Amino acid sequence: MKKLINDVxxxxxxxxxxxxxxxxxxxxVDYENRIVLRKGGPRAGKVGLLSGGGxxxxxxxGGFVGLGMxxxxxxxxxxxxxxxxxxxxxxxxxxxxxxxxxxxxxxTGDVMNFEMAAEMAAAESGVxxxxxxxxxxxxxxxxxxxxxxxxxxxxxxxxxxxxxxxEEGRDLDTLVALAKRVNGQGRSMGMALTSCTVPAxxxxxxDLADDExxxxxxxxxxxxRERRKVAPAKEVAEMLVEPILNDFDFGGGPVIxxxxxxxxxxxxxxxxxxxxxxxxxxxxGITIARNLVGNYITSxxxxxxxxxxxxxxxxxxxxxxxxxxxxGLRWGA
Amino acid sequence: xxALNPDVIHTWLADFASQVHENAAWLTDLDRAxxxxxxxxxxxxxxxxxxxxxxxxxxxxxxxxxKAGMTLVSTVGGASxxxxxxxxxxxxGALPPDGEIRASQxxxxxxxxxxxxxxxxxxxxxxxxxxxxxxxxxxxFRGAGDDVKAAWAAAATASAAGRDATVPLVARKxxxxxxxxxxxxHxxxxxxxxxxxxxxxxxxxx
Numbered sequence: 001m002k003k004l005i006n007d008v009x010x011x012x013x014x015x016x017x018x019x020x021x022x023x024x025x026x027x028x029v030d031y032e033n034r035i036v037l038r039k040g041g042p043r044a045g046k047v048g049l050l051s052g053g054g055x056x057x058x059x060x061x062g063g064f065v066g067l068g069m070x071x072x073x074x075x076x077x078x079x080x081x082x083x084x085x086x087x088x089x090x091x092x093x094x095x096x097x098x099x100x101x102x103x104x105x106x107x108t109g110d111v112m113n114f115e116m117a118a119e120m121a122a123a124e125s126g127v128x129x130x131x132x133x134x135x136x137x138x139x140x141x142x143x144x145x146x147x148x149x150x151x152x153x154x155x156x157x158x159x160x161x162x163x164x165x166x167e168e169g170r171d172l173d174t175l176v177a178l179a180k181r182v183n184g185q186g187r188s189m190g191m192a193l194t195s196c197t198v199p200a201x202x203x204x205x206x207d208l209a210d211d212e213x214x215x216x217x218x219x220x221x222x223x224x225r226e227r228r229k230v231a232p233a234k235e236v237a238e239m240l241v242e243p244i245l246n247d248f249d250f251g252g253g254p255v256i257x258x259x260x261x262x263x264x265x266x267x268x269x270x271x272x273x274x275x276x277x278x279x280x281x282x283x284x285g286i287t288i289a290r291n292l293v294g295n296y297i298t299s300x301x302x303x304x305x306x307x308x309x310x311x312x313x314x315x316x317x318x319x320x321x322x323x324x325x326x327x328g329l330r331w332g333a
Numbered sequence: 334x335x336a337l338n339p340d341v342i343h344t345w346l347a348d349f350a351s352q353v354h355e356n357a358a359w360l361t362d363l364d365r366a367x368x369x370x371x372x373x374x375x376x377x378x379x380x381x382x383x384x385x386x387x388x389x390x391x392x393x394x395x396x397x398x399x400k401a402g403m404t405l406v407s408t409v410g411g412a413s414x415x416x417x418x419x420x421x422x423x424x425x426g427a428l429p430p431d432g433e434i435r436a437s438q439x440x441x442x443x444x445x446x447x448x449x450x451x452x453x454x455x456x457x458x459x460x461x462x463x464x465x466x467x468x469x470x471x472x473x474f475r476g477a478g479d480d481v482k483a484a485w486a487a488a489a490t491a492s493a494a495g496r497d498a499t500v501p502l503v504a505r506k507x508x509x510x511x512x513x514x515x516x517x518x519h520x521x522x523x524x525x526x527x528x529x530x531x532x533x534x535x536x537x538x539x
Contacts, residue, residue, distance in 0.1 A: 054410075079369050080410040108507045109411035112453060116406065116415055139511075145503075146510035201361055201370040220369045222511050 001202045008199045012055045012075055019062055023327040026066040033089035034082070036062040036073045041093075047166045047175055048072070048094030051103040051159060052087060053110050054079040056198070057219055059328025060156060060297045066326030067333055069163035070103075078198050078300070079220045081109035087117035091127055099128035099172035103159060103179065105151025106135035107220075130172055132179040134158055136188045136308070138247040139216030139224045150218045153188035153260050153308035156296045157320075160329065164322035182310065187244040190306030191224070191236060192217040192262060196299050215239050219262075219299050233269070237276035240307040245284060250311050254289035256320060257281070258308040263298035265305055270294065273305050281309075290320050296328065335481040335539045337434040339397045343388035346401060349533040350380035356529060363522040367509035372413060372522040379409035379417070398425030412507060413523070416450050416463065423449035436477070436484045439538070443488070444471050454506060461504040461516060463523035466495035470531050482539030489528070489535040496524040 005011050013031065020029040020036075028037050042048060051061045052074030061073035071094035076082035091100045100121075104114045114131055121129045134151035162179045170178070192214045195204035205221035208214060213236070216224020231239075259274040261267070274293045281288060289312050297306070312320070323333035353360070353376050360373030383401045391397035398421045406418030427445035429438050447467045456462040473491035477484035499521035504510045509521070 076410045077371070077375065080371055080375055081412070081414070083407050083410050083414055085407045108454070109414070112412055112415040113406075113410065142513070145505045146513075147506055147508070150511070198370055200374040201365065203365070203370070205365060205370050218508075218511060220508070222369060222508050223515065224511070 001197050001199070003197070003199060005199060008202075011199050012077060015055070015058075016062070016075065019327065026325060026327060027062070030089070030093070034075065034086050035090040035093065036065045036075065037090070037093055038065050038067070038071045042071065042096035044096045045098050046096045046169065047098045047172050048091070048096060048100040049103065049159070049163055049166050050074070050087065050090050050094060050100055051155070052076065052082045052090070053105055053107070054081060054220070056300045057297050059295070061159070063328030064156070064159050064326050066324070068167050068322055068324035069159050069326045069329065078200065081107065081113045084113050084117035084120055087114060088120055088124070091117065091121050091129060092125055095127045099130065101162070101166070101172060101175050101179070102129060102131040103155065103162070104131055104133045105155055106133050106148050107150060108147050110151075128172060130176045132158075132176055132183065134183050136183065136186050137218065138187050138189050138243045139218070141225070152190060152219050153258055153297055153306050154183065154186040154310065156260075156292070157186060157256060157258065157308060157310050158182050160324060161316055161319045163324070164319040167322065182316070185248065186308060186310035187248050188306055188308040189240045189243050190217050190219070190260075190262065190304060191215045191240060192221065192299070192302050192304035193230065194264060194303040196221050196263070196302035198300070213304070217304065219297060221299055221302060233272045234276045234279075236305075237273055237280060237307070240305075241277055241280045241309075244307065244309055248311075250286050250309060252285050253281070253287040254312045254317070255281070255286055256290045256310040256312050256316070257288045258292040258296065260292070260297055260306045260308065261295040262302040262304040262306065263295060264301040264303035267294065270305060273307075277307055289317055334433040334435055336432075337394050337428065338431045339388040339391050339394055341538065342394045342397050344537040345534055346380075346383055348537050349530050350384040352529040352533055353377050353380045353526065360522050360526055363520055363525055366519045367504065367512055367516045368522060369508055371411065372526065375409050375411055376413055376417070376526055379405045379414065382408045393431045395425045395428050398422070398428070401425075412454065413526075415453055416523070419449040419453045420446040434481070436474075436479050436481045439481055439484065440471070440474050443474055447471050456506040459502060460506040461499050461502040461509060461521045461524075462506050463521070463527040465499050465502070465521065466492040466524040466528050466531070469495040480539070482535075485531070485535040485538050489532045492528040492531040496520065496528045499524045
């Protein structure tokens with residue numbers, strides 16, 4: 001294992017230290033409770049937005065704390081859910097009296113820990129907590145016989161859009177409905193060219209031959225629909241976009257499209273992918289109203305890409321365009 | 334009848350902690366095949382924290398087990414934290430007062446722990462999870478009669494059989510479920526670690 005780390009036990013804390021030093025104008029880190037907080041404390045009357053999950057997906061979630069997005073993020077160990085203590089501390093820290101919304105990716109561990117945190121919050125403090133589970137990954141076909149569709153790329157879009165709505169002063173119930181609406185009309189699918197190595201494990205999470213790729217991958221290197229021989233970007237783009245279009249009727253758009261890198265794929269290749277995605281959507285008569293191309297929800301050093309499409313409307317586009325100022329996403333502010 | 338007090342609980346937890354530590358790499362390897370390669374390291378971190386608790390500082394076994402459960406919830410993360418944590422919280426909550434304990438009372442507490450795991454994880458027998466080892470273990474314990482030691486021994490044997498029976502199963506819960514048919518042929522990491530727990534009980538309780 002070759003990694004730029006000091007020691008395996010402290011990768012998350014050491015990284016948080018750097019995040020705070022680099023972006024101290026936007027975030028503070030509570031090292032005792034292991035939470036990344038928006039600078040300036042809770043805002044009176046504003047719903048607090050909290051997300052969290054295993055580390056290793058940077059910039060998500062800590063990099064999305066700040067104006068117009070999250071009020072706090074709970075980073076777990078690498079690829080491991082954070083624990084209820086973190087979520088409880090964060091929930092209390094960001095409550096401005098209007099309640100707190102938990103944005104949870106549909107992974108078994110994340111869901112269980114957030115559930116326990118919500119139960120404990122209800123029992124111990126007066127904070128009103130609601131949760132929304134994101135499950136946008138079309139690669140999981142048989143939801144009945146699995147833990148359900150995973151929460152992947154759409155999480156970034158939900159955090160941006162619901163963050164903007166919270167900044168506007170919309171109330172908790174409205175934000176829950178908005179988050180569910182966005183979750184209902186967005187879909188993602190990803191693929192990997194290489195595996196990744198969890199520092200504590202020291203070995204690649206899975207083996208993939210030099211001429212193979214895994215299509216339908218989640219964000220932890222958990223396998224997807226099928227393993228196949230590597231193919232040109234235009235074919236890979238089809239393997240990702242077509243299942244999304246088959247799963248949800250995007251009409252003629254407009255859509256917000258994200259072509260995301262898994263961490264080890266250069267922008268050179270991501271823009272090739274974006275051009276191919278653009279071409280396919282064109283062919284289907286779907287307009288891309290806004291886009292994101294880059295590394296936003298990653299899997300350590302995994303090479304690969306995911307595509308997320310969200311059917312947009314005027315309200316969603318307005319919220320998308322609203323100012324955002326976080327370590328990982330910023331415009332208009 | 335056998336003794337129930339924090340010292341007895343400590344021998345169980347300490348034995349399990351050392352088993353998890355010794356087998357951490359193996360558990361992580363099992364998890365690498367069908368999960369995300371962290372089960373051994375996460376559970377090891379949690380059980381080291383539990384092992385660091387001072388048994389003498391607890392008023393009774395129930396308080397000790399509840400603290401052990403909360404410690405696991407707070408330190409393990411993933412799904413294993415809430416599942417193991419809930420198990421110990423429920424076992425602690427179902428135990429009789431310290432003193433002498435009958436096999437049937439241990440059976441009640443054991444069953445309460447299993448019920449907590451089922452409630453938290455919503456898994457059924459056959460889903461290729463820790464429930465596949467624990468469910469036959471509880472049944473074997475119940476059927477073993479009045480001797481606590483013999484009951485835990487029966488539970489350990491049944492747990493190991495349940496664990497082995499997860500090999501051909503297709504996972505329907507947790508991260509392994511995303512593999513579908515490809516999860517068959519691998520032993521479930523959760524069923525493996527929980528069998529270590531029951532084997533520790535067989536060595537230390539009774």
